[in-house]
Amino acid sequence: MNAPAPRSVFGAPSVRALLAQAGAFPLTLICVWLLARVGMPMSWEAVALIQGALAALLAWRLGLAVWWRAIELAFPSGVLLARGLDLPPTLFLALFVLFLLVYWSTFRTQVPYYPSGRGAWDAVADVLPADRACAVADVGSGLGGLVLDLARRRPDCRVDGIELAPLPWFVSRLRATLSGSRARFVHGDYESLNFGHYDVVFAYLSPAAMAALWRKAESEMRPGSILLSYEFDIPGRMPDRRIVTTNSKKILYLWQF
Numbered sequence: 001m002n003a004p005a006p007r008s009v010f011g012a013p014s015v016r017a018l019l020a021q022a023g024a025f026p027l028t029l030i031c032v033w034l035l036a037r038v039g040m041p042m043s044w045e046a047v048a049l050i051q052g053a054l055a056a057l058l059a060w061r062l063g064l065a066v067w068w069r070a071i072e073l074a075f076p077s078g079v080l081l082a083r084g085l086d087l088p089p090t091l092f093l094a095l096f097v098l099f100l101l102v103y104w105s106t107f108r109t110q111v112p113y114y115p116s117g118r119g120a121w122d123a124v125a126d127v128l129p130a131d132r133a134c135a136v137a138d139v140g141s142g143l144g145g146l147v148l149d150l151a152r153r154r155p156d157c158r159v160d161g162i163e164l165a166p167l168p169w170f171v172s173r174l175r176a177t178l179s180g181s182r183a184r185f186v187h188g189d190y191e192s193l194n195f196g197h198y199d200v201v202f203a204y205l206s207p208a209a210m211a212a213l214w215r216k217a218e219s220e221m222r223p224g225s226i227l228l229s230y231e232f233d234i235p236g237r238m239p240d241r242r243i244v245t246t247n248s249k250k251i252l253y254l255w256q257f
Contacts, residue, residue: 016062020072024054048076065208115142116204119245120230121149123252124202127228127243133157134199139190139213140164144172144183146202151176151183162186162193195220204230211235217255227255 028051032042055072064072124146128134133156138147141161151159161183163169169187176183186193195201195217203213214234217227231250233239241254 016064017059017068017072020055020058020062020064021051021075023058024051024072027054044080045077048080051076065206116146116230119250120204120252121146123243123245124200124228125150125153127226127252127254128154128157128200135197136160136200136202137162137193137195137198139193139201139203140205141172141185142168142204144168144175144185147172147183147185148175148179148181151181155182158184160184160186160198162188162190164189191216195225196222198225200226200228202228202230205232207232217257221257223257225257227257229253229255 028047031050031054032047036042052073052075055075056069059069059072124136128136128150133154135158136150138159138161141147141163144161144163147159147161150157159182161172163172163185164187166187169185172185175181176185190203198221201217201221203209205213210229210232211234213227213229214237221227230245230252233251233253234255237255239253240256243252243254244250245252
């Protein structure tokens with residue numbers, strides 16, 4: 001057997017999130033027992049809040065992202081609410097399939113769905129060279145908003161999006177087909193994309209993914225090309241420009257190669 005395998009399994013955020021809930025359970029029992037000893041009445045709602053708070057604290061200690069902590073906090077109360085509503089099992093199955101299609105490998109990549117918005121689209125469009133055509137890639141293109149917008153503004157440019165989650169990729173392909181857009185959407189992991197084929201690469205990922213993004217960009221991008229990251233900086237790599245977007249006031253970071 002391969003010795004590193006257990007470390008890789010327990011290093012997965014989804015596994016650590018499960019461990020946080022499991023670890024919070026005996027702590028919750030102790031807290032409820034102590035509170036009952038001092039005469040404090042306990043309801044199921046209060047127990048769920050205690051369980052969620054302890055799980056969120058453990059998730060923080062385990063180094064999970066903020067959104068994982070929020071899930072840990074809300075999960076016990078959500079289970080209690082769903083149990084009280086007496087919802088049919090098929091509804092839970094449908095929700096599970098829906099979330100699976102939207103978030104797909106978020107447990108592995110630690111990149112949830114982040115919609116960029118009009119402010120980011122305007123900033124990226126302003127960065128593109130106005131005097132010549134160029135090739136642009138959006139890694140983790142989601143529902144395709146940025147790619148479709150750039151393809152409309154700059155018909156001289158080749159604009160591609162790549163998305164790993166099946167449902168957002170399908171929606172973006174459908175939007176391009178219905179609108180007659182020249183934008184191209186690829187289903188897959190951006191690791192399979194050669195950044196050397198593009199003049200501009202845009203990413204709106206998560207802090208956990210930035211180091212790997214930089215390694216790939218540094219090894220593949222051509223001289224003169226540009227890497228853009230919306231909202232998330234790359235630790236230890238000073239950007240050449242910081243652009244404040246108009247609507248959200250978030251930062252678009254730019255690195256020139």
